[in-house]
Amino acid sequence: MSKTREKILDTAIDLFSERGYNDVSVRELTQAVGIKESSLYNHFENKQQILDTIYQELLQSYETMTLPLKTIMEMLENMSLEEFLELAVRNFDNYMAQPRMRKIWRIISIERFRDERAREFFNRYLVDSALEYQTKVFEGMIRKGLIKDWDPRALARETHGFMLFVYFRYMEFDPQADLKEVREMVMDHMKFLTQAIRK
Amino acid sequence: MSKTREKILDTAIDLFSERGYNDVSVRELTQAVGIKESSLYNHFENKQQILDTIYQELLQSYETMTLPLKTIMEMLENMSLEEFLELAVRNFDNYMAQPRMRKIWRIISIERFRDERAREFFNRYLVDSALEYQTKVFEGMIRKGLIKDWDPRALARETHGFMLFVYFRYMEFDPQADLKEVREMVMDHMKFLTQAIRK
DNA sequence: GTCTATACGAGGATAGAC
């Protein structure tokens, strides 16, 4: 990987995450990098390929993040409900606390309105697979008698819906945002949830 | 109001809500309307003014929607918790069930990434003022002893956060979406909430 | 790999005839 290529990618992530792919011209991007427009095409075939590369990075980082469900179930054996929910929050938090990851997710949030692949990413990774995953976790908890016998799908929506709300409102926009307040809100939510479903 | 002007506005709402303001050219818009590009400028000063007009419509319709807080408090005198929450859901639902309103909110959702005013609209009307409003309602409920003495701000986030999650995931994209499933999810949520906070 | 120069289509907008 050349230095210039990396710099193009970094700058693209910065700029695309601010105003979206279409609103950032190659002229502006290359100027911010400090090269001429034509030089960009030594590193990427075209503008679209820059975005593709960013998407790929997201995909890879996402797949290394989520723990296998089997591991989760094993952890549940030795953990209280509170401990487990706290862990779930910390996991999401760790991931979203990385400015680069937040920026890339922000690009996805913008592009999903015009780009089918971004929509895919968003719905699949940020929403549906997370819901499915948590549904299974709650199913496990119910089976073990840890929590009330509520519809696990509905419970998953209760947990994850709130996370997405928080993400949208407070984290999405300001890459430098102080996450303390956000964390407190999420913790409040987990407390609320715990007392509501504990048996 | 001329017929052509109305048609431009309708078409703009359709197209902008699909791909956003910047991705719809004046050429495309006027072609969809069935007039020449130059004719558009007899009805609007420029492209931006079309978007401004759409924003204004949203502002007006929103302000006629929300009931004064005083009225809400009076209604609380004669209603059960369930009835009240159901009413709140129906209110949001009625509003978002109008395809035109959903389209305009979708434009806001898209434009908030690049347009300060859209961001204002989104944060202020769709999130913050709704949270503030519901906080006051929950405060009233706690004072009346209808619900548990939980932080009313946190409760407002629990209710409204979920509504936004549902809006984002399921309503935002498909103007023709079958809202039945969405309503069921919201009702599940309200049931969950009710049993969690009822005294 | 980077530069200068250039192509060329698409974008928003205006002038002026009808």
Add this chain to the structure above:
DNA sequence: GTCTATCCTCGTATAGAC
């Protein structure tokens, strides 16, 4: 109010010298 014709800028991208 609508049309034809036209303008100018900005967008992505390429050719070819260094």
